Amino acid sequence: MRNLRQILLGFVSTMLCATAFASGPSVLVLGADGDNTITSGLMGTGLFSSVNYYNTASSTPMIGDLSGYSAVLAFTNYPPANPSGLGDILKQYVDNGGGLVINTYAFSDPWSITGGITNSGYAPLVNVGSNGYVSGLLVQTAPSAIFTGVNLGTLTYFNNSNFSHPTLDAGATLLADDGYGINMIAINASGNIIANNTFPNLDPNNGDYYRLTANELLAVGAVPEPETYAMLLIGLSAIGFAAKRRKA
Numbered sequence: 001m002r003n004l005r006q007i008l009l010g011f012v013s014t015m016l017c018a019t020a021f022a023s024g025p026s027v028l029v030l031g032a033d034g035d036n037t038i039t040s041g042l043m044g045t046g047l048f049s050s051v052n053y054y055n056t057a058s059s060t061p062m063i064g065d066l067s068g069y070s071a072v073l074a075f076t077n078y079p080p081a082n083p084s085g086l087g088d089i090l091k092q093y094v095d096n097g098g099g100l101v102i103n104t105y106a107f108s109d110p111w112s113i114t115g116g117i118t119n120s121g122y123a124p125l126v127n128v129g130s131n132g133y134v135s136g137l138l139v140q141t142a143p144s145a146i147f148t149g150v151n152l153g154t155l156t157y158f159n160n161s162n163f164s165h166p167t168l169d170a171g172a173t174l175l176a177d178d179g180y181g182i183n184m185i186a187i188n189a190s191g192n193i194i195a196n197n198t199f200p201n202l203d204p205n206n207g208d209y210y211r212l213t214a215n216e217l218l219a220v221g222a223v224p225e226p227e228t229y230a231m232l233l234i235g236l237s238a239i240g241f242a243a244k245r246r247k248a
Helices: 002-022 037-043 083-095 207-220 224-248
Strands: 026-030 050-055 071-076 097-105 171-178 185-186 193-198
Touching: 002 071, 002 207, 026 185, 037 050, 037 207, 083 097, 097 224, 185 207, 185 224, 193 207
Parallel strands: 026 050, 026 071, 071 097, 097 193
Antiparallel strands: 171 185, 185 193
């Protein structure tokens, strides 16, 4: 019976490792943009089991559309169908335990996401109505796991005069600027929202950029996938059953 128990323990360990590495979390992209190039870029990192896309320029998701995802990435290229309604849904999602990454042009008028997610303590970068060019660089200003495996020296991102020049929300931590004092990446005090003042719908082969974005989603993301827990419960139940039979 001891051999059976060892076999079951080995099986559970193997399956948990396989599940953790093979599946990864599922994330949702909310983009006010008809182009969903970003999904290819994120899937190309190999860190996610799925990356789904919802165009918020044409409609606004319900909270049920966001549930079940480890994290959500929200960005705009066109004005959202309902800027304040979208911001309220994102706040509700975060309040329910979700993790959120917000990218440009969500901080830039007239394409910004408004509503509850802009309340103090939520979005760490604050739109103050000031737009303009940024340097095209990302310069790390504080230690963070989001920079793991990312070469900021070779990372590139699109840049134009519509980029926000945002302020930092109270309690938020600045993680990167553009080298010239413009806030680029920040995380809120709760650690569940990252704001990145770059536009994510780029060339899907831009490896450093998408690794950074993936790291951000993983940093704020919720607990591992439900199937991991299901496998654990099945394995533990089997071990418990074998132990009872041994006592009998």
